[in-house]
Amino acid sequence: MNAAPNPVDPPTGPQGVPAISAAADRARAELHAEIERVRIGVEEVLAEHGGPPDPEIERELANLREDTRLYVKKRIRRSEKKIARSVDKIELSVDQIDERTRRLETRIDQVESDRAAAEVRIHSDTERMLDGLLAEVRAIADLLTKDS
Numbered sequence: 001m002n003a004a005p006n007p008v009d010p011p012t013g014p015q016g017v018p019a020i021s022a023a024a025d026r027a028r029a030e031l032h033a034e035i036e037r038v039r040i041g042v043e044e045v046l047a048e049h050g051g052p053p054d055p056e057i058e059r060e061l062a063n064l065r066e067d068t069r070l071y072v073k074k075r076i077r078r079s080e081k082k083i084a085r086s087v088d089k090i091e092l093s094v095d096q097i098d099e100r101t102r103r104l105e106t107r108i109d110q111v112e113s114d115r116a117a118a119e120v121r122i123h124s125d126t127e128r129m130l131d132g133l134l135a136e137v138r139a140i141a142d143l144l145t146k147d148s
Helices: 022-048 055-147
Strands: none
8 A cells, every 4th residue: 555644634734733624624534435335335245246355356446445545635635735826825915915005104104294394385485475465564554654
């Protein structure tokens, strides 16, 4: 037999956390149980026909068991890779959102700074304009008071 792990045992990811969902675990266990049920049924039928089991049939059954185990292992590996790619895409999306958020925050800070500078400029310009108007009104008032 091959030294590969039994596909019914759930593979583990980082920190020993199962790498696949509970539904996948259940499906794998049900598939394994069904395969075992069929294998036992075949062995019972062979036993009913009497005599020792044919070595060629035994070899064929062993090959089928190995092929089934490898097939299940391959499908699980493919599903795990697909899940890993999806997680990578999600992490990439989160990184992109974080970068966009940082750019927006920088832009908001810049707009706030520009707004504060504009307020100071408007206030200063208005104050200069009012000082100029006040000087003109005083000059007019001085002219009017000199003539009288």
